[in-house]
Amino acid sequence: MTTILDGKKTADALMTALTETVAEMKARGVTPGLAVILVGEDPASAIYVRNKHRRADKIGIRSFTIAMPATVSEADLLAKIAELNDDPDVDGILVQLPLPAQISEAAVLNAIAPEKDVDGFHPVNVGRLWTNEPGVVASTPFGIMQLLKAYQIPVAGKHAVIVGRSNIVGRPLAALLLNASATVTMTHSQTADLAAHTRQADLLFVATGRPEMITGDMVQDGAVVVDVGMDRDAAGKLVGDVNFAEVAPHASAITPVPGGVGPMTIAALMMQTVELAKRRLNGSAK
Ligand SMILES: NC(=O)c1ccc[n+]([C@@H]2O[C@H](COP(=O)([O-])OP(=O)(O)OC[C@H]3O[C@@H](n4cnc5c(N)ncnc54)[C@H](OP(=O)(O)O)[C@@H]3O)[C@@H](O)[C@H]2O)c1
Structure with a gap:
């Protein structure tokens, strides 16, 4: 049975909890x-x-x-x-x-x-991430980690393969997975024999912007597949970077598009905005 990693439901639950936190903060003047x-x-x-x-x-x-x-x-x-x-x-x-x-x-x-850089793109925050120090992290990878956590998907010791090395997704995701003790392989458009890498993945993350480029034969049975892509196919339909129909039967868990990583990205932005604001509660900000 394949678990659908429901980003919308997970984001909604996280946001309900966050609404309470914000109400408490407001009561304290922030x-x-x-x-x-x-x-x-x-x-x-x-x-x-x-x-x-x-x-x-x-x-x-x-x-x-x-x-x-x-x-x-x-x-x-x-x-x-x-x-x-x-x-x-x-x-x-x-x-x-x-x-x-x-x-x-x-x-x-x-x-x-850097202390207001809620997207985590400032070099100081990128450096903190790679040295495994607390800081703000790019929203999409942060949201993906929250989704894995919500579904209790183990990361430590797993082989995570990332397809795509952008500054906003692939690279910060690699750092987060490494910090969570995964063994991380980064791949990109110059990678020779991409499928040989993706087939080794316990956890496969795809962020390329190439519609449905990951096909069923590129994924090993039981893999967890996270599709970051938001693409249009030839007919103009919203699809991911993963061919869902082919890959889902192989996967133990997979994100849909839409309703997977997208809602988690916005949830991550909200969570980190609130974290930044919390520093005002004890007067340590700015
Ligand atoms: N759901 C969300 O919240 C969210 C957030 C951000 C992005 N996205 C979506 O995620 C996708 C990627 O976005 P991005 O900003 O990371 O894209 P990007 O900056 O264009 O980077 C794409 C990456 O994919 C690699 N790549 C391209 N074609 C490949 C191929 N055939 N084989 C292997 N690697 C390949 C590129 O390699 P090179 O480095 O060698 O060029 C590059 O590293 C897009 O569909 C975007 O819309 C969604």
């Missing part, structure tokens, strides 16, 4: 605050941002968007980040990617104060 900077009018980014605000509103987090035109200068964007860094009511700052070409993504991510 309302967690999340600032989102949205540059330009990319429709997908606008939807992602709207979904984040909806979740935040439901939980009681104060969240707001600073919308800037696609023509904004890097200096103006950096000035806005500096303002938010100094705003005591803002606990988390997130810049929705991608950014227009005239703006350096690295300059922007480096400008966010």
Whole structure:
């Protein structure tokens, strides 16, 4: 029997608990605050941002968007980040990617104060993650670890194979799995004989943006399969990077698309915003 790793249900349960935490924090005078900077009018980014605000509103987090035109200068964007860094009511700052070409993504991510970097992309937080120190972690890998935890899937000693090495998914996920004592293999577009690696996975994580590229013959029986992909197939249907129909019969557990990793990513963002705000309770923030 294959277990479906239900990200929506798991995220909802985590958010119910978080709503109570936020209510307690508010009673003590601290309302967690999340600032989102949205540059330009990319429709997908606008939807992602709207979904984040909806979740935040439901939980009681104060969240707001600073919308800037696609023509904004890097200096103006950096000035806005500096303002938010100094705003005591803002606990988390997130810049929705991608950014227009005239703006350096690295300059922007480096400008966010590490203690407000709720996406965990600042080099200080990346360094903390790789040295296994507490810090903020990129939302998607953090959400994936929460999902594994919710389903009590053992990680220590398991062979985890990750397909995709992006800064927002593959790399931070590798660090989290290593910190959780998995044996980690990273693969990418230059990997020779990808299937030989994926077939060795006890835990297989796929984040490539290539619709349904992981087929049934690439997965060993009993593997746990986590599909990060959010792709469109030739007919325009939302699919993952894993061919669900072929792979599910081999897997002991698998995430669906949609309803798997996606809701966990937003839940992770909310959880970490609240964690950052908690430091205000004992006056240790900023
Ligand atoms: N559900 C969510 O919350 C969520 C969050 C983030 C991303 N996503 C989705 O996850 C997917 C990946 O996103 P991303 O931002 O990580 O993508 P990305 O930055 O484009 O990185 C893709 C990675 O996959 C590797 N790759 C591409 N084709 C491959 C192939 N044929 N074989 C092996 N590796 C291959 C690339 O290798 P190279 O490095 O060699 O180019 C790269 O490392 C997308 O579908 C995205 O929409 C979902």
